[in-house]
Structures are given as C-alpha cells and as structure tokens.
Amino acid sequence: MDLSRPRCRHWRELVLLASLLACGIRQVYSQISIDPESLLGIKGFRTILVLQNVPQDVQEYSWHRGTNDTAENMIVSYTPPSETWQSGPMFSGRENVTRTGSLVIRRSALNDTGNYTARVDFGNRTEKATGCLSIQELENKPGIWANASSVVEYMDPVAAICYTNATNVNWYVEYTQVSSNDRMTISPDLKTLIIHRVSRYDKTLQCETESIPEFPRRSEPLSLSVDYGPDNVQLRTSHSILNGILSAEIGSQVHMECKATSRPSPKYHWTHNGSLLSLSGAKIILPSLAWEQMGRYRCIVENPMTQLAMYREFQIQVPQSCCEQRLLHLRSQSGQRLSLRNPDLYVDQPSLHQ
Structure with a gap:
C-alpha cells in the first residue's frame, strides 16, 4: 500500500481545490493530466505525482517546479527507453521519474508544497499538465489519561481523556473499537470515555485521531490493573x-x-x-x-x-465395608453382640467423625 496516496477521493478533491485556490494556479487542460488524488502528500512519506493519459510514443518526460516548463525550473527529466535521467536546477536529490512518467518525491517535506508542471515531448508536439501539490503534516500521537489505574471489577468506574485538537476521535478497549452502550459512555466531543462498570476484559484503553483521513494516529496503550x-x-x-x-x-x-x-x-x-x-x-x-x-x-x-x-x-x-469391619472389631473387644444390620442399636458405639 502506498502511504502517500490515500483513497478518500471526495476529501482529497476538496483539499486539491483549496490548494489550487491558495496557489492561484489554474490546471492546464490537455490530453495528459496529473491525477488529482496524487496532489496530496504526507510529510516524511513518499509522494508520487501520477501522470495520466500518456500515449506510448513519448520521447522525453520532464518535471518542473512552478507553472512554467523552463530550463531553470526543471527538476528532473527522463528519456525512455534509454533509462537516462537528467537533473535540473530544482533537483533536491529526492526526486525521480518513473518509466510511465510519474514524479516520485522521497521523504516529502513541507516546503515541497507548490506547483508542479509535467512536460511530455512526443517529437512532433509537446503537452503539459500543471497541478498544485499540498504536503500535510501528521499530528503527534494523542495523549491519554485516566482517573484511576487500579480498580475492582464491577465496582469501580473509570474516566479516560484523550488529549488532542482533532475533532474525529475513536476509542478502543482491548484493541477493539467501542461506542456508547449500557456499560460505557463517550462524551459528545468524543474526547472522554467513561466505563461505568469496569470488567477484567477492560485492561487496555486507547484513543485514535484522524486529522487526515486514512492516516489515523493512535495513542500509546493505557493499562488498567483490574482486580x-x-x-x-x-x-x-x-x-x-x-x-x-x-x-x-x-x-x-x-x-x-x-x-x-x-x-x-x-x-x-x-x-x-x-x-x-x-x-x-x-x-x-x-x-x-x-x-x-x-x-x-x-x-x-x-x-x-x-x-x-x-x-x-x-x-x-x-468405604462402607471398612466402616462395618471397624465396628465389628471394636465391639468384639468389648464382648458385645453385634448386629451389622443395625449397629445404631448400641448406645456405646464410638463416633466415626471427630
């Protein structure tokens, strides 16, 4: 799975639209195009600007920073099928072009945000496509705190708080996502979980945030000692x-x-x-x-x-047979006549249980 390419199309298109407006750039419409879903990257991850609708007779791909395909703006170019790559003035050492013409940026940085122009040379014609890339930074793992760490099963409640600025928060108990029910309640702002009757199966609590869809951040496990x-x-x-x-x-x-x-x-x-x-x-x-x-x-x-x-x-x-033999032995010593059918007739019978 390519972590630099989330699949939430609707959300990514909104971000793309906002990025285009913020950069003040128009998309250059032509036969080739840059996949809108690839115009969002995550800091520290690989970003791939995917080139679409490219015919087979390509002589050269080149990528440029900005909206112009000038030589001083060139990042890197690739000439198929010779597998020859040439770096330009805007090359940072992290870029490369795939055999299908897509631009790869390794270890994406926040300053990679901006406009990128792809130029495709077919020999008798040239086509271009421009898009605005937005690099987002994942927030730190959320913090988690509970009002008690040692509780008694079915007697003590526990309230846990998730420390985050995110508005989308999920809760996990024993690594399984939970929701409000008759035993636990999640606050309206989603940042507090109350377990009204803790059980022995509630030993691990976690909260998870998702400021960027498909890139959730989960807190460290919080362990409870449940007696x-x-x-x-x-x-x-x-x-x-x-x-x-x-x-x-x-x-x-x-x-x-x-x-x-x-x-x-x-x-x-x-x-x-x-x-x-x-x-x-x-x-x-x-x-x-x-x-x-x-x-x-x-x-x-x-x-x-x-x-x-x-x-x-x-x-x-x-065993019953042993009991009868014991009575027989005791009473024979006292000279009494025995009736094994009803030994209780003798008031001087010794007790078997002390």
Whole structure:
C-alpha cells in the first residue's frame, strides 16, 4: 500500500481545490493530466505525482517546479527507453521519474508544497499538465489519561481523556473499537470515555485521531490493573468425590487442592468440621489418613482486594465395608453382640467423625 496516496477521493478533491485556490494556479487542460488524488502528500512519506493519459510514443518526460516548463525550473527529466535521467536546477536529490512518467518525491517535506508542471515531448508536439501539490503534516500521537489505574471489577468506574485538537476521535478497549452502550459512555466531543462498570476484559484503553483521513494516529496503550474474583473455584483431590463424599481407606494418602480465578492471587483457608486449620495454601496433604481426620472439609478462597470469598466443601469417609469391619472389631473387644444390620442399636458405639 502506498502511504502517500490515500483513497478518500471526495476529501482529497476538496483539499486539491483549496490548494489550487491558495496557489492561484489554474490546471492546464490537455490530453495528459496529473491525477488529482496524487496532489496530496504526507510529510516524511513518499509522494508520487501520477501522470495520466500518456500515449506510448513519448520521447522525453520532464518535471518542473512552478507553472512554467523552463530550463531553470526543471527538476528532473527522463528519456525512455534509454533509462537516462537528467537533473535540473530544482533537483533536491529526492526526486525521480518513473518509466510511465510519474514524479516520485522521497521523504516529502513541507516546503515541497507548490506547483508542479509535467512536460511530455512526443517529437512532433509537446503537452503539459500543471497541478498544485499540498504536503500535510501528521499530528503527534494523542495523549491519554485516566482517573484511576487500579480498580475492582464491577465496582469501580473509570474516566479516560484523550488529549488532542482533532475533532474525529475513536476509542478502543482491548484493541477493539467501542461506542456508547449500557456499560460505557463517550462524551459528545468524543474526547472522554467513561466505563461505568469496569470488567477484567477492560485492561487496555486507547484513543485514535484522524486529522487526515486514512492516516489515523493512535495513542500509546493505557493499562488498567483490574482486580477480580475469586470465581470458578475448583476442587482437586487424589480420590474421586461423588455427591460430596470422598471415600478413602484408613492409612491412605489423601491430596486436596483448591483452584480459583482471581487477581491478585487469593488467600486460602481450610476448616475441618467447622474448626479453622492452621494449614495455609491451596494444597493439603494427609500422609496417612486417620480416623480423627474423617469429616467435613471446607476450602475458603478469599480475595482481600475485592473483599469477596467463595468456598467448596466435601466429606471424607471410609468405604462402607471398612466402616462395618471397624465396628465389628471394636465391639468384639468389648464382648458385645453385634448386629451389622443395625449397629445404631448400641448406645456405646464410638463416633466415626471427630
């Protein structure tokens, strides 16, 4: 894509008309012509003044500064097909002529603005075309500022301001263009964006200006630190859990781990039968499961920044067959007669959960 040739025809024709009036120059109408869309360039970019309607029998192309094709005004000439170029008094070292007769100006400067005349020599006749080139300067990148850099999801609002003199401003959140909706508002002058309920997906804000169509200038990304969660709390164990029950043999090793989505990283607390354990961290390991370690476990996940907490809980029990064997062993030691069909008949039955 040639950055020196935007395609917005209507806008470029308006600029061309204004340039012609400002330069006080009339277009010389002939068979050949200069493409109006090429009469606008951008400072620092390559500009190509495109010559149109040129027949095949050309003996020489020459370009001149101003409205006259005199020798003292010549920039550069080209004689096809010998590929011979000749520079003139107005040559700056940045110009060249293509094989189709167009004038190339590298690294366009503001003082390149002005009138240019193309002369085409066919041997038995000469044709000319004149146009007024306007070199525009891109404005600097707009600045961006926000009233907060650290926020809590769905609780804190953010107002961002775009510092620019441009009247055409676009806003981007996470590199996607946004407009006013039920969650955010753009001011009538387009220079302020208010996000009423910031989400974790609003981490990057940018504003973009377009003082010259098809040459947008976007601000540096503004990063927000959004605290969120905990949510999506998951429980992983070394044994399968069915209906909230983890079945494990006495003496077996039991691993328990909590996972949650949160920013910043959450704090983890564990309780056993309602009592807070001194253990901390997302993981708990019971190297050799004992009877007193049976019961209800709860993993509590807390985010101190959002002041939110969630938990997951489950019950550790021995398998039913193991439970019956344990009752049989205890009561045989006390000399009692057992009924495995209804062990609750014995009031002195030991508790399985401590």
